[in-house]
Amino acid sequence: MPDLTLRGGNKKVIDRLPMVCMVCGDDADLTKSKTFTYTPPGAWAMFGLLGAVIASFFTKKMRVDLPLCHKHSNPWLMSNVATAALLGVLFGGLLIMAIFASALPDRDEKSIAIGILVVLWILGMILTGIAAGIASKRAITSVEIDDRRIRLANVCQEFIDVFKESEEEDEEERMPRKSMAKQSKRPPRDEDDDDDEKPRRTGIRRPDR
Ligand SMILES: [Zn+2]
Numbered sequence: 001m002p003d004l005t006l007r008g009g010n011k012k013v014i015d016r017l018p019m020v021c022m023v024c025g026d027d028a029d030l031t032k033s034k035t036f037t038y039t040p041p042g043a044w045a046m047f048g049l050l051g052a053v054i055a056s057f058f059t060k061k062m063r064v065d066l067p068l069c070h071k072h073s074n075p076w077l078m079s080n081v082a083t084a085a086l087l088g089v090l091f092g093g094l095l096i097m098a099i100f101a102s103a104l105p106d107r108d109e110k111s112i113a114i115g116i117l118v119v120l121w122i123l124g125m126i127l128t129g130i131a132a133g134i135a136s137k138r139a140i141t142s143v144e145i146d147d148r149r150i151r152l153a154n155v156c157q158e159f160i161d162v163f164k165e166s167e168e169e170d171e172e173e174r175m176p177r178k179s180m181a182k183q184s185k186r187p188p189r190d191e192d193d194d195d196d197e198k199p200r201r202t203g204i205r206r207p208d209r
Pocket residue numbers: 021022023024025026068069070071072
C-alpha cells in the first residue's frame with residue numbers, strides 16, 4: 001500500500017483531508033483522531049532503560065484526524081487483537097505449564113507434558129507473532145515524522161488520488177481569489193456621472209475633464 005506525506009505544524013496535521021476512507025476509499029462517515037509517534041532508528045543505539053530515555057527525546061508526535069468509513073472505524077483492530085493474542089499465548093502458556101508442573105506428581109509424566117506444552121507454546125507464539133506482524137504492517141502507520149510533516153504508510157490509493165486532486169484545486173482557487181480581491185479593492189469609477197456611459201464603454205476619453 002502506498003505512502004502519503006501530510007503537512008503538519010504544532011504536532012498536528014494542517015492539511016485539509018477529504019472525507020474519503022483512508023483504508024478503502026469509500027465515502028467517510030467519521031474521523032478518528034490518532035496521535036502517531038515516530039522514533040528515529042538511530043535513537044535506539046543504546047539499549048536498555050538509558051536507550052529508552054534517550055529515544056524518548058527524539059520521539060516525534062503528530063495528530064491526524066483520519067477520515068474513515070463505518071466499516072473501518074478502527075483500522076488497528078486486527079493488529080490489536082493479534083498483539084493481545086500473542087501476549088495471551090505468552091503468559092497463558094506460562095500459567096498452564098506452571099499448573100501442569102505442580103499438578104502432575106509423576107516425574108516422567110511431568111517432563112513429557114511440559115515438553116509438549118513448550119513445543120505448543122513456542123508454535124503458538126510464532127503463529128500469533130506472525131499474525132501480529134502482518135496485521136501491523138497492513139494497518140495505517142507512521143513511517144516518518146518531523147516538525148513539519150508526517151509520512152503515513154498503508155493509505156489507500158483512492159484517498160491519495162482524491163487528496164492530491166483537492167490540493168491542486170485549492171491551489172487553483174487561491175490564485176484567482178487573489179486577483180479578484182485586488183479588483184474589488186479598486187476604487188469605483190465615476191459612479192456619480194451617469195451621462196458619460198457611452199464614451200467610457202467605447203474607450204474614448206473625454207478631453208474636457
Ligand atoms: Zn473504509
